[in-house]
Amino acid sequence: MTPPMTPLARFSALVEQRLGLHFEKGQWRELEPLLTERSARSGVEGYLALLDTPGAQAEWKTLAERLTVNETYFLRHPAQLEALVSQVLPSFSRQTPHLRVLCAGCSTGEEPYSVALMSRERGLVDPARLRVLGIDVNPRVLLHARRACYSPWSLRSVPEPSRERWFQRSKEGFTLKEHLREQVTFEERNLLQDAPSFWAPGSFHAILCRNVIIYFPPEVTRKIIARMARALVPGGYLFLGPSETMRGLSDEFELLRSGDAFYYRLKTPGAAALPPPIGLPVTPSQVTLPSLSAPPPPPVPVDGLEEVLMALEAERYEEAWTRLDALPEGSRPQGELLRAVLHLNAGRFAEAERAGRQLLAVGSTEASAHFLLGVCLEQSGDDAGARSRYAAAARVDPTFALGHLRQGTLARRAGDVAEARVALRMAVSLLPHEKPLMLTLFGGGFGRHGLMQLGLRELQACMEVR
Ligand SMILES: C[S@@+](CC[C@H](N)C(=O)[O-])C[C@H]1O[C@@H](n2cnc3c(N)ncnc32)[C@H](O)[C@@H]1O
Structure with missing residues (x-):
């Protein structure tokens, strides 16, 4: 005889049936606080019974708001x-x-x-x-x-x-x-x-x-x-x-x-x-996998982190978190960097900034930490602060194409065409060799080809300014 399903298993099954969202057994703990919260008034049994009725439309809207992943941005892919x-x-x-x-x-x-x-x-x-x-x-x-x-x-x-x-x-x-x-x-x-x-x-x-x-x-x-x-x-x-x-x-x-x-x-x-x-x-x-990004081989930077990176690259952020949480303590500082990037991708800038500062404080992955802080500043509207962070990233690691690219883009935006030209030229010449890891972490969803197009467009815009 099969044992009766637990309330959490039934909740997960209802969510899948109604919204399509599939939660593996290992992910059910993500659902648990939500079930506890939503069933506080009626009790779990009453709540699960309610969800299965046509009158539960408003509750399903709330669940859709709470459970869907809404990551998106302009000109994605x-x-x-x-x-x-x-x-x-x-x-x-x-x-x-x-x-x-x-x-x-x-x-x-x-x-x-x-x-x-x-x-x-x-x-x-x-x-x-x-x-x-x-x-x-x-x-x-x-x-x-x-x-x-x-x-x-x-x-x-x-x-x-x-x-x-x-x-x-x-x-x-x-x-x-x-x-x-x-x-x-x-x-x-x-x-x-x-x-x-x-x-x-x-x-x-x-x-x-x-x-x-x-x-x-x-x-x-x-x-x-x-x-x-x-x-x-x-x-x-x-x-x-x-x-x-x-x-x-x-x-x-x-x-x-x-x-x-x-x-x-x-x-x-x-x-x-x-x-x-x-x-x-x-x-x-x-077809091995319909990937839009240009040719780079899958990044293999540090033992034990490949799966996190693959999930990150495919924008499977929930999975990336789960895998990151399961990593042993010894996987720092790269693990911390990935954690910071996940905060960034989820729009949690305060957490990303905190993590970036910590990385700098311990003196590790310095160029990436500066870049990360640059993104946080840029999103808060502080273009000047962001630009100097990107410049620092490019200074610490002169081969870091993305640092040059963002520095150049912001310099052009600020009307500093001379700085923009130098940085963008560097970016365009370095991008073909940029490490796949950096593209995955900081490419903003663009592959090498897309970033190259962006860099060339920016450079062209600079050239049009006399
Ligand atoms: C990760 S976003 C993708 C947004 C955009 N298509 C993009 O690629 O940038 C996924 C979206 O699918 C929506 N979604 C999930 N399940 C859905 C369903 N059953 N019916 C309609 N939309 C759904 C979510 O609410 C979420 O906004």
């Missing part, structure tokens, strides 16, 4: 966005008056707004014909998305000229300009709930569902992908995150590659009538 706005959307624009893009799991809105922003910058599609819809199960992130006001940290990958063009700076942060906001709408929607009219055939030309299915078990992902396949126009495109794959989950799509970007196209009977696919078909033997 830029090679995919480039393929979407420069190739995929223009390929449809002759056939249809309106182009419809869905961002499924859009979080606080940076992704759908990035599609609108980048599409306007490239100018290949009439903005009046492009509509972007963002959906998410978490109502709190949608409020933020509709407000469209962001911290410098969210804009960390947006070059200065684009910041100036598309955002208004205020005390609260950077607010997206009205005409760009008008192209994007948001809806609260759970990907697990089938709504036939929403997922009606031919509803979207492209769907971005990036860094979302990573939290779902395969059977949930399979259903969601089938629903998305149904909702795409014939030959429509689906973009997943770099650490997500459709292998074994659907054979309705072919995998394509264009530059550094991997994405999928719906296979359609009678495909001869369709425009040729955008991007090159990729055969299974060519």
Whole structure:
């Protein structure tokens, strides 16, 4: 006879059934405080029974707010966005008056707004014909998305000229300009709930569902992908995150590659009538893992930390924490550095700053610690302080390309073109050799190629100043 499920196991099963979020047994301790808190009034049994009723909608919204991981930022995975706005959307624009893009799991809105922003910058599609819809199960992130006001940290990958063009700076942060906001709408929607009219055939030309299915078990992902396949126009495109794959989950799509970007196209009977696919078909033997970053081998810096790094690289932050916590004491100071970077990625700047100062105090991983402190200062709006930290990072380790890159970017922003040119030239010449570890820790989600593009763009902008 199988033993009855514990309340925590039942809570985890309900969360998976309702929101799709899968928690391994080893992660249940993350759920425990939440279950204790939420069931304080009705008792655990009463609470679990309530969750299983149709009247529990408000409680499920609260749970979605508490349990979802909402990490995102503008221009994330830029090679995919480039393929979407420069190739995929223009390929449809002759056939249809309106182009419809869905961002499924859009979080606080940076992704759908990035599609609108980048599409306007490239100018290949009439903005009046492009509509972007963002959906998410978490109502709190949608409020933020509709407000469209962001911290410098969210804009960390947006070059200065684009910041100036598309955002208004205020005390609260950077607010997206009205005409760009008008192209994007948001809806609260759970990907697990089938709504036939929403997922009606031919509803979207492209769907971005990036860094979302990573939290779902395969059977949930399979259903969601089938629903998305149904909702795409014939030959429509689906973009997943770099650490997500459709292998074994659907054979309705072919995998394509264009530059550094991997994405999928719906296979359609009678495909001869369709425009040729955008991007090159990729055969299974060519695919080890659809990673957008440029060639570097997996970083292997210190014994016992590789798995933390792999989780970090794939943006699986929860897993990275769990693995980090399980490391033996002796894994310092690199373990401390990774801990600080995880705080940084979660937007906990005070903790990241504290950890950075401690690293400096013990005199270890000095360049990284300066860089980390630079990021914290930059996000708080102290560009001058950040710039001197980045400069210190580059001084301590003159081969640290990212230190030069950020120093140069901030120097240019401050109008100090001479310093910017020197730093950016250094960055561009060092980036091809930058250690994979540094790119993983401090590349802000960009691969080597993306960072190189950023550096070159910044340098070009400097050259245009006489
Ligand atoms: C890590 S964010 C990814 C944001 C963005 N796509 C990106 O790549 O930057 C994942 C988002 O998926 C949302 N999500 C998780 N489960 C969901 C579900 N069942 N239905 C809709 N959205 C969900 C979360 O609320 C979260 O905002």
